[in-house]
Amino acid sequence: MKLFKHSCSALLISVASTIAVADTSVIVSASNSNSTLDQTTVSKIFLGKAKRFPDGSQALPVDQDEGSTVREAFNTSVLGKSDSQLKSYWSRLIFTGKGTPPKPSGDDAAVKDLVAKNPNIIGYIDSSAVDASVKVVHTF
Amino acid sequence: MKKLALSACIAASVAAPLTFADDDLRINGFLSVGASMADSNDAHFDGSDNQGGFKNDNVLGLQFSKQINDSTSATGQLVSRGADDYSTEAAWAFVTYAATDDLDVRMGRLRIPFFYYSDFLEVGYAYNWVRPPSEVYRLPFSSVDGIDLTQRFSSGDIDGSVQLYYGRYNGDFKYDGFTYGADFRNFTGITLNTNMGNFGSRLSYHQAELIINDAPAGSPVAGIGTFGPDFQMTGQTTTFVEAALTYDNGTSSMIAEWTQLDYGTAAFLDDTAWLVAYAHRLGDISLHATYSEQKDEYESGANGAIQKAVGLGVEESSIILGMRWDYDSSTALKFEAQYNDETMYAGVDGDSAMLYSVAVDVVF
Numbered sequence: 001m002k003l004f005k006h007s008c009s010a011l012l013i014s015v016a017s018t019i020a021v022a023d024t025s026v027i028v029s030a031s032n033s034n035s036t037l038d039q040t041t042v043s044k045i046f047l048g049k050a051k052r053f054p055d056g057s058q059a060l061p062v063d064q065d066e067g068s069t070v071r072e073a074f075n076t077s078v079l080g081k082s083d084s085q086l087k088s089y090w091s092r093l094i095f096t097g098k099g100t101p102p103k104p105s106g107d108d109a110a111v112k113d114l115v116a117k118n119p120n121i122i123g124y125i126d127s128s129a130v131d132a133s134v135k136v137v138h139t140f
Numbered sequence: 141m142k143k144l145a146l147s148a149c150i151a152a153s154v155a156a157p158l159t160f161a162d163d164d165l166r167i168n169g170f171l172s173v174g175a176s177m178a179d180s181n182d183a184h185f186d187g188s189d190n191q192g193g194f195k196n197d198n199v200l201g202l203q204f205s206k207q208i209n210d211s212t213s214a215t216g217q218l219v220s221r222g223a224d225d226y227s228t229e230a231a232w233a234f235v236t237y238a239a240t241d242d243l244d245v246r247m248g249r250l251r252i253p254f255f256y257y258s259d260f261l262e263v264g265y266a267y268n269w270v271r272p273p274s275e276v277y278r279l280p281f282s283s284v285d286g287i288d289l290t291q292r293f294s295s296g297d298i299d300g301s302v303q304l305y306y307g308r309y310n311g312d313f314k315y316d317g318f319t320y321g322a323d324f325r326n327f328t329g330i331t332l333n334t335n336m337g338n339f340g341s342r343l344s345y346h347q348a349e350l351i352i353n354d355a356p357a358g359s360p361v362a363g364i365g366t367f368g369p370d371f372q373m374t375g376q377t378t379t380f381v382e383a384a385l386t387y388d389n390g391t392s393s394m395i396a397e398w399t400q401l402d403y404g405t406a407a408f409l410d411d412t413a414w415l416v417a418y419a420h421r422l423g424d425i426s427l428h429a430t431y432s433e434q435k436d437e438y439e440s441g442a443n444g445a446i447q448k449a450v451g452l453g454v455e456e457s458s459i460i461l462g463m464r465w466d467y468d469s470s471t472a473l474k475f476e477a478q479y480n481d482e483t484m485y486a487g488v489d490g491d492s493a494m495l496y497s498v499a500v501d502v503v504f
Binding site for chain 2: 044049050051052066080081082083084085087088091092094095096097098100
């Protein structure tokens with residue numbers, strides 16, 4: 001397995017950094033007053049079932065772009081759903097006017113930027129990209 | 141192009157981070173195309189027979205939505221159905237006012253929440269079948285003009301919603317192959333949806349005062365009013381109840397749905413219909429099996445004899461075996477085989493037949 005991983009990164013040097021097993025962090029702005037969020041809360045916010053943070057402020061989830069490794073990890077580990085399942089979940093809400101999926105908003109850097117500038121936005125990025133502009137509220 | 145739009149949008153959000161809320165016009169759509177072939181004409185299938193059906197499962201839908209301000213949004217959905225010769229209809233056209241985080245008030249043209257799948261009846265991508273089983277999904281109209289209230293609730297692991305609506309339906313009513321003019325007044329109902337973990341349940345009750353005009357010549361119902369007051373269609377209250385249970389753990393999913401329709405007139409037959417379906421997901425492939433049945437009930441005594449004599453009465457069941465392949469995150473390819481057994485059709489003994497269907501469903 002180790003050997004396989006090794007040859008994999010050797011083959012795919014350009015994406016080796018995303019293949020390497022790393023934690024993913026769910027982040028909010030450093031000025032957001034919530035300290036930690038459990039998986040259920042994060043999941044409810046990203047599935048449109050909760051519209052506010054536990055402290056009562058509005059929560060606006062953003063996704064990474066489709067196809068990103070971090071997004072797949074988030075969908076599987078936190079939401080417990082595959083891409084197709086999520087698409088089916090949202091198609092049931094979109095076409096009844098009952099909800100819209102989080103907006104795809106780019107990669108680690110773009111999401112971090114959005115989150116840092118708006119205390120209502122919640123996103124997720126590779127833990128290695130976390131800096132002081134954002135606050136980690138959940139990791140997996 | 142997509143990248144460009146995306147970076148433009150990121151740039152805009154970065155420039156004005158406090159107005160992040162989506163205030164742009166959203167356009168979503170769905171498209172289903174299908175073909176089917178029956179092995180004989182011994183049973184009746186909507187829009188298909190042993191010469192094939194290439195139109196009935198084709199549906200195109202376009203939805204526009206716009207957040208007007210923090211609490212108000214507008215949604216319109218235009219649907220063009222092959223089954224209606226591609227005439228375009230507004231399936232939804234409503235304004236939503238979010239009174240609180242958990243209470244929505246909607247006014248306009250709404251989907252009647254008769255069934256578990258009613259809200260996304262035509263979005264083939266949202267379910268595994270080529271089309272919902274017609275034994276249960278048998279009500280020939282799906283939208284009402286009116287107003288509704290939806291209250292969502294959440295407590296611990298349980299969440300759900302209660303929906304109340306009131307309105308009127310004025311339009312076509314198809315029954316056993318004939319189209320009648322209908323005016324359904326004081327149309328009202330309540331729906332309770334509950335989810336807990338992998339389990340879900342749905343209960344709903346609906347009622348309306350049915351006025352049927354324009355019974356086409358040759359239809360069983362034409363002139364049926366002359367048989368007496370029990371056969372009038374002048375505003376008698378008809379009721380519909382539904383109950384469904386669902387389970388989905390990501391790999392296995394199940395639904396059982398039961399419905400009962402009780403007409404206030406003897407001109408149409410009361411009936412009961414239910415289905416059970418199981419699906420197993422293996423990565424991008426889902427295999428599913430469904431049993432559904434529908435049974436008309438004659439009234440007792442002379443009224444029942446009249447109902448039978450004019451040619452009313454259907455009793456049928458279907459077994460559906462199918463496969464869905466998600467070959468892209470927004471496209472599904474479906475194959476299915478349906479065995480339809482009509483124990484009774486138009487008041488006399490029926491027969492059985494197979495229907496083979498294929499469909500492609502896209503959302504965008």
